[in-house]
Amino acid sequence: MAFSCTHLSHASENELFEVLGTPEIELLVRVDGAPLQNGLPTQRVKAAEWVEWVDEDDEEIRSLDVGESFLQGEEPKVLAQLGTLRVPETIFTDSFDYCIDLWRVGCMCDGRTPCARCKSLNTPCLRQIRAIEFRDQGPALRQKYRSTSQPSSRLSPVLDREGDPPLRSIRSNVQYLPVAFPINEKVSHALSVTAVSSLQTQVFTNFVLSAFPCYFKCTETQVPVNWVEYVENRRGTNSCFDWALRACTTSFAGAVHSDQRLLKEARVMYIQSLRSLGGLLSDVSTAKSDEALATAITLAVYEKHHCTDADSWLKHASGIRTLMKLRGPSAHLHGFGCAMYVAYRGFLVTAALISGEECFLQEPEWQALNEEIAANNAKLPDSSLYTDVVERGFLEVLKIPGHVKQVRKLLSLSSEERARRQPGVLRSVQAARAALRGISTEFGISVSMRRAGQDARQSFIGPSPHFFLDGYSTLFASGVRSGLLILNQLVLAIDRTQRASLELECQLLSGDSCSSSASSEGSVIRPLTPPDSPLAPQLVVESLITPSYRKPPTTDWMDHIAGTMGMDGVRVSLLE
Structure with missing residues (x-):
């Protein structure tokens, strides 16, 4: 120290x-x-x-x-x-x-x-x-x-064996270094572009390590090309992605220095990027490019921190979903496409929950993509039991929006139709809960093994310090618990006879009543439907990515949402 x-x-x-x-x-x-x-x-x-x-x-x-x-x-x-x-x-x-x-x-x-x-x-x-x-x-x-x-x-040094993937764990050395942002009241955003470009990679690195410290450091070697490497290779142009990038880095510098002029400059760059992106999306061939998707994701991250409109980030998320489906799963297995997918997939789960829709990532072809990414990561020298459990945990969490939609639909049916469909829906939710419980148990065992030194060969190795890994483990475990809380509420909404046991389990998971999530200080936990209430329960999904909850890019707020697989972006409550 x-x-x-x-x-x-x-x-x-x-x-x-x-x-x-x-x-x-x-x-x-x-x-x-x-x-x-x-x-x-x-x-x-x-x-x-x-x-x-x-x-x-x-x-x-x-x-x-x-x-x-x-x-x-x-x-x-x-x-x-x-x-x-x-x-x-x-x-x-x-x-x-x-x-x-x-x-x-x-x-x-x-x-x-x-x-x-x-x-x-x-x-x-x-x-x-x-x-x-x-x-x-x-x-x-x-x-x-x-x-x-x-x-x-x-x-x-370790040499690649024939047929093995590249040793990504030794390829980069991403570090936070203070830099001076060369802009003042006499320089417009257009004149500052040349000066900013020379510092763009380091400022972006500082932004990533401030906003996504644990998530980035623990996934940077699991993708063929990570975000910092992609930005470094571009060296600054005037494309829509670079305008989006400058919007994020300039707003980050404004937050660091409490400089409102920088924040205003960032807003101008954001608008410029939006206009340029529109031209890129007008052609199907360019709409499928990495440039288009990277721009959309960067603008979505900017929106989460600044919330120009209450639901503006959801509009970006909808566009990102459309672009990913247009590109297809195979475009996100190799190259920078893999990094973009890994970085944003948790937010797609959040958006699906808020929108009341199934997450498209639970479709078979996208499930296969996740499984192939997990298989590729297992071949890396810095792979471990952690990485395998995390990937399998995400496969279960991404199904939660679909279960929420299914239960909501069930609760809206007539008594006769509900009685007919209820057993099948209940079995589906309970199976998902059992699978996520297994992930939670397995992950807890793997954490204990590492701390006890029983998994020396398969413990995390590589450039990531232990506090990043411990932080990432904590976020993942929190996401699993939040997922279990949501599934418990779904079971309770369907079968009130399980109320006593479910409330006890919810208290063990969260230390509070049966209400998921991620929450801000002073948040109010909604009451459960009383056992003798004649009214049907109602599931309420509250977004925690709003002007009321947003935090500046100098905090690790985004890291919490990404690390919890999107669970820290919502609060799900069961109301009477």
Whole structure:
């Protein structure tokens, strides 16, 4: 855990060691006995540890290093940066080998004079730091000393076997890095395009890691081309997708800096993208392109954060559904089409629930697509029991809108017709609930196995830190519970004799009454239909993607909806 102390001189050595632990200093020597090369320290400080630290997951949190600053004008000419520089930085890992101390070396130069714009707005200035040459010597050193080092799956390269899919887990290094957004009150959106294009990839990366941190980091290697790679390869044009992209990144920068001018510029870019997209959709051949679908998805994400109209994102979702069906399932198995499908499929479940329709993804050809994606992911080196359970869980969750529609239709029938159809509908809902219960149990076991270290070979590996994976696991489990709550309400709406057992199960799932979901603070849980009520129960699906519930793009609100497979985008209640 790296941290800063602005008045370190006020603390005595004993007071400092009380907090950090007494340091242990050891000599740095090579395992082969040869002398150290220039640039390596002769000693190092071992990480401090707290013996009394207790946590349910037995996490180890240790102070890795104490850095030293230098004055402006006295910066070294060359710095060997052996690790990614991110200050402050928190690192969670299964174990420490004390080599991480050397790989996380870096410095940050401060003392710059803020630019005039940041002075006037009284905001932190993020303009570029004076150029210092950084040399990443880590890969070269690891390659040079691999033969004398202990084998490590984290460092050793793995070659593709013939017939295996590409090792996507080692292809990218997506990181959040602060950037200055070059726009002010004197520059129109048209004049700023050239300047923005040079920073577009990093600003978009920051947006993705703010809005979809867990979902993106845990799926980025499961698709042939992820979103950041697709944006990087474009390098900025004036297409409808790039206007949509700029709308998202500019609004994100506006939210970061609390700058209303940037938000207004983003709105202009959004309208420009909509107009350009209309031309693309006028031709069937271009309407099937990745460009058209990527633009529609990006505009839909913008709409969720800004809600230009109460149901505007649903209109985009309807268009996305139409484009996907026009393209067909096979267009979403390979290339960037797969990334677009994986990114937006949870929102299609949300839209189906709100619209009162079945989700088209439950059709056999789309079910086959999900199964093939899961099979391809199982062949990846960073695959695990998690990825398999998550894919099978989504296959069950996407059927929930269809069950809701089926039960609503049943409740609207006459008594005689309802009595005739009720047993079949009840069996269908109970079968779905049993399948989702099995997914929940299996996922819980896989989580326990990883935490107990019993699944070392099949645990998550690759570039994703554990806190992303744990966050993603939490969101998935929450989505499964919300799905079970909805299915329980459907059973209760059909068969009131199960009320007592269902209410108990709902309380165990949510800690509250039998009402799903994702909710905001202060939300009101609707009452259940009383057992002796003569009125038929009514299912109410409330959208949680509205102007009242929306959150800015600097939050992980979208991550929660995507990670819960769309379940955090709605609240389903059973009313009398």
